[in-house]
Amino acid sequence: MSDYVVRVLEEDEKHAAQTVFRGSLHHPPSTDEEWEHAADGYPARRSFGAFRSGRIVGSAQSFGSAMVVPGGKVLPLAAVSRVGVRADHTRRGVLTELMSAQLRQLRELDEPLAALHATESVIYGRFGYGVATRxxxxxxxxxxxxxxxxxxxxxxxxxxxxxxxxxxxxxxxxxxGLRRPGMMARPESWWRMVVQRRLSLKEHLTVAxxxxxxxxxxxxxxxxxxxxxxxxxxxxxxxxxxxxxxxxxxxxxxxxxxxxxxxxxxxxxxxxxxxxxxxxxxxxxxxxxLGEETWLRLVDVPAALAARSYGDADPVVVEVHDRFLPENAGSYRVGPEGVERTDARADLELPVDALAMLYLGDVSASVLATTGRLTAHDPDALLRADRLFTTGAPPWSGTFF
Missing domain, CATH: 3.40.630.30 (Gcn5-related N-acetyltransferase (GNAT))
Structure with missing residues (x-):
């Protein structure tokens, strides 16, 4: 990565970033009319580019939203999109640097959750994202x-x-309203990008x-x-x-x-x-x-864990690993009365991407353990964790971005 620079995009660099993103999906560049509507997808200070020799070769951006978590609390959310690297610069760590810079920024913005829709499932698990709704x-x-x-x-x-x-x-x-875990708010820019764009481009859309x-x-x-x-x-x-x-x-x-x-x-x-x-x-x-819908990232693990509600069961101690945001790493006592950091021996151990799968209730701790994504140091804790993290209905977002 020594030849690359990752930084926030200037306004006059965003159209080129869109061209890189579309190219990574094998689409042609946007027309001027298409760019007029796509520009809403590159908010100021939240759009990153990777540069080599002054030319943009990768991009990643997010916009601010909010997501409801089990129990009904609504948390700030970064909706991540337009992530791509030019084909002649892949496998060089460019995406890793882009995602790292973005995660650090989201911590600074106090947005405890990030979410995205993955074009390829193999990409985002290594950055701490896990499939949280289907x-x-x-x-x-x-x-x-x-x-x-x-x-x-x-x-x-x-x-x-x-x-x-x-x-x-x-x-x-x-x-x-946000009626089930995983649903997210839609800022005005979302409506302009999704609905107003279609109307302006004369797409036939019927609404009842x-x-x-x-x-x-x-x-x-x-x-x-x-x-x-x-x-x-x-x-x-x-x-x-x-x-x-x-x-x-x-x-x-x-x-x-x-x-x-x-x-x-x-x-x-x-x-x-x-x-x-x-x-x-x-x-x-x-x-x-059947398909994956939202990939979720717990940017601030203690804040995210403390925000949701839990079922009726004795507490469990969960040890979390997070390579990109090491401040999240550690053990947490999770119970109906709340969440706190602890030095106690862990009952369960898992990486932060698996915690995202568990967080909204889509997958149980027992299933994660059976498939090797969670280590149970105390097998009896699995049933307690299943009851603690369960939700009344499958989580679902219903918003594409």
Whole structure:
């Protein structure tokens, strides 16, 4: 790395950073119009570049958000994105230096959590990230014109005009709230990058809003595509949220009844969303894929552990290893009454990436031990840890960035 310099990007270097990032994904450079919207993804002071001989060859950035953790507390979150290294500079430690610089900055910003979506799963575990939420891809046949299982319905559906989307959706998402561990806040820049960009580029996006007795309480954004030569239409869900499971299933019923559509597909939906139970035959709703959703990094381990709630079990002592942020390393007594550092002998020992898998409740301590990601010095502590870290529902984010 002696030939490379990693530093915060100047404003006039960000477009070149976007070109490097897109190139790392085998995409062409952004057009001027595309860059106008992509620029929101490079916040001031949070965008890093790796330089060699004055030319940018790698990038990484983040934007500020927040995530809800078990128990309902909302913690500051760094949403990490646009990470890439030019193909002729990989395997030289460039990415390691970029991620190290970013993690040090996040500590200074007092953001105890960081999250990202990984293009390649093999990359981020070595930097302390672990898969903390997962989702399933659901495909269901259209139900239009057929008798459906009875289900309480408590609202009406209306379609938004394009010029209403940016005024209605941000406030509605905020009203829906962060309802399960792993969900994250969406700053204004997210809405500009995701929704306003599509509208400005004339992409066809349909948004339906669900309204109940107390007003708007859910929404779904979707697109339709045609598969030649049959001309069958597939409706693809881009974003779907509601204040309750009933609202979400009402929106699903609407989607399944849209005319001239053969099937509905939704990517990375919650693992426990029971779409199968609202179609005439369960076999017409299939899980076609299970996938990782959010990779989580505990930037400040003691703060993150202290923020979440725990189940009813005797405390366990957990020893954590963190190569990139050694100040996190050490042992913590975790129990229903709270978390504290301790010099006591560890019951369980694990690296910080495995702790991220455990933290939101996606994977149990027993499973981590069975797969070799956690060492149990006291086997009886595994059952206690399982009860301590359990959550009522699988964690899920529902926001792509």
């Amino acid at each position: 989702g399933r891809t659901v495909e269901a046949e259209s139900t239009r014109g057929r008798t459906l299982p009875p289900m309480p319905s408590s609202g009406e559906i209306r379609l938004l005009e394009p010029d209403e989307m940016m005024t209605v959706l941000p406030g509605l998402y905020e009203r829906i 809003v669900h309204s109940g007795p107390d007003g708007d309480d859910g929404f779904v954004a979707y697109q339709t595509s045609v598969t030649p030569p049959s001309e069958d239409r597939t409706l693809t869900v881009q974003d779907l949220h509601g204040t309750s499971l009933g609202v979400v299933l009402d929106l699903w019923r609407f989607l399944l009844g849209v005319d001239l559509v053969r099937s509905v597909s939704a990517w990375l939906r919650p693992l426990d969303e029971p779409v199968e139970l609202i179609v005439p035959n369960r076999g017409e709703c299939r899980t076609t894929a």
